[in-house]
Amino acid sequence: MLDYETLRLIWWLLLGVLLIGFAIMDGFDLGVGMLFRWLGRSDEERRVLLETIEPVWDGNQVWFILGGGAIFAAWPPLYATSFSGFYVAMFLILAALILRPVGFMFRNKLTHRRWRESWDWALFTGGFVPALVFGVAFGNVLLGVPFRLDDELRATYEGGFLDLLNPFGVLCGLVSVAMLAMHGGVYASMKADDPMAGRAATAARLSAIAYVVLFALAGVAVAAWIDGYRIASVIDPGGQSNPLRKEVVQEAGLWLANYSLHPWTILAPIAGFAGALGTFVLVRARPGAAFVTSAIALAGTICTAGFSLFPFLLPSSLAPDGSLTVWDASSSRTTLLIMLVATLIFMPAVIAYTAWVFRVLRGKVTLEQLHKGAY
Numbered sequence: 109m110l111d112y113e114t115l116r117l118i119w120w121l122l123l124g125v126l127l128i129g130f131a132i133m134d135g136f137d138l139g140v141g142m143l144f145r146w147l148g149r150s151d152e153e154r155r156v157l158l159e160t161i162e163p164v165w166d167g168n169q170v171w172f173i174l175g176g177g178a179i180f181a182a183w184p185p186l187y188a189t190s191f192s193g194f195y196v197a198m199f200l201i202l203a204a205l206i207l208r209p210v211g212f213m214f215r216n217k218l219t220h221r222r223w224r225e226s227w228d229w230a231l232f233t234g235g236f237v238p239a240l241v242f243g244v245a246f247g248n249v250l251l252g253v254p255f256r257l258d259d260e261l262r263a264t265y266e267g268g269f270l271d272l273l274n275p276f277g278v279l280c281g282l283v284s285v286a287m288l289a290m291h292g293g294v295y296a297s298m299k300a301d302d303p304m305a306g307r308a309a310t311a312a313r314l315s316a317i318a319y320v321v322l323f324a325l326a327g328v329a330v331a332a333w334i335d336g337y338r339i340a341s342v343i344d345p346g347g348q349s350n351p352l353r354k355e356v357v358q359e360a361g362l363w364l365a366n367y368s369l370h371p372w373t374i375l376a377p378i379a380g381f382a383g384a385l386g387t388f389v390l391v392r393a394r395p396g397a398a399f400v401t402s403a404i405a406l407a408g409t410i411c412t413a414g415f416s417l418f419p420f421l422l423p424s425s426l427a428p429d430g431s432l433t434v435w436d437a438s439s440s441r442t443t444l445l446i447m448l449v450a451t452l453i454f455m456p457a458v459i460a461y462t463a464w465v466f467r468v469l470r471g472k473v474t475l476e477q478l479h480k481g482a483y
Contacts, residue, residue, distance in 0.1 A: 120418070144158060196269040251276060298398075336358070338357050379405065
């Protein structure tokens with residue numbers, strides 16, 4: 109049977125897989141939502157672009173639900189602290205995501221120009237706001253979140269929503285926006301017909317350039333100005349989860365320590381840059397291959413954040429010794445084992461169903477099909 113530390117590590121890896129799955133599968137929905145008002149220059153062109161994501165967006169959000177469920181069950185202190193501390197940010201994300209199904213449902217109910225323009229802006233908001241806020245949240249995790257734990261492990265958050273909008277948090281938010289705009293542009297170039305496909309390829313290339321620049325700036329900030337965290341000593345290592353049984357030191361540049369200890373982790377940021385550059389080169393001639401390189405860029409970005417933070421899940425800027433880590437913020441060994449068995453059964457089903465849906469819906473969405481009443 110798997111020991112407790114191994115199960116914790118497996119669930120850290122699975123959380124990363126779920127976040128990457130959400131970024132890749134729902135990321136292109138958000139990206140198309142951000143871009144479609146500019147990629148489509150008439151109502152018909154915008155309808156084509158929306159039809160590329162309308163049949164699949166709700167299924168793609170399964171990854172978001174799985175990620176939230178995994179945090180709730182595998183890392184209860186992380187769920188409780190992050191969801192309460194980032195409450196307003198989470199509310200904004202959910203409100204923006206709710207605009208998408210409402211927009212899809214009501215946009216075409218009336219033909220009035222102002223009506224459709226209003227819903228177009230709502231759909232843009234439903235793509236842009238989650239992309240920005242997710243990035244801002246990741247940036248603030250790297251900075252350290254202002255919370256503390258009392259002796260009974262009850263978390264108290266002492267920050268506010270506006271505190272999240274600091275320069276580094278906003279920079280990470282812009283990295284996320286550029287990354288998902290690139291991914292959405294690639295998807296639209298692959299699924300929509302010309303002239304929208306050509307405009308989408310241009311948007312993807314511009315977004316790829318913006319991503320590379322912003323991602324590099326974020327890396328420089330982490331190396332030069334952002335304090336990282338390191339576990340100095342642990343009381344009862346490998347025991348029951350208790351975040352207060354350790355000492356943590358805080359120092360500039362410590363988020364880069366894992367890259368020195370485990371040189372293979374440098375492949376994560378390399379994948380981010382290489383994937384974006386591959387997208388820039390391939391998106392016009394081979395959009396299908398560009399979608400793969402774009403997905404590699406997304407995976408590389410998330411892995412970069414995860415490898416930099418490890419073993420921290422939610423560092424505390426107020427009381428670093430109470431930071432939540434992989435080793436002290438998990439559920440019990442029995443819970444992790446039962447959930448692992450359930451995951452090994454149901455995740456392949458989710459992947460198989462998703463693959464089947466995209467196979468059925470393969471091919472481009474065209475203006476000709478729209479004129480024939482196919483949509």
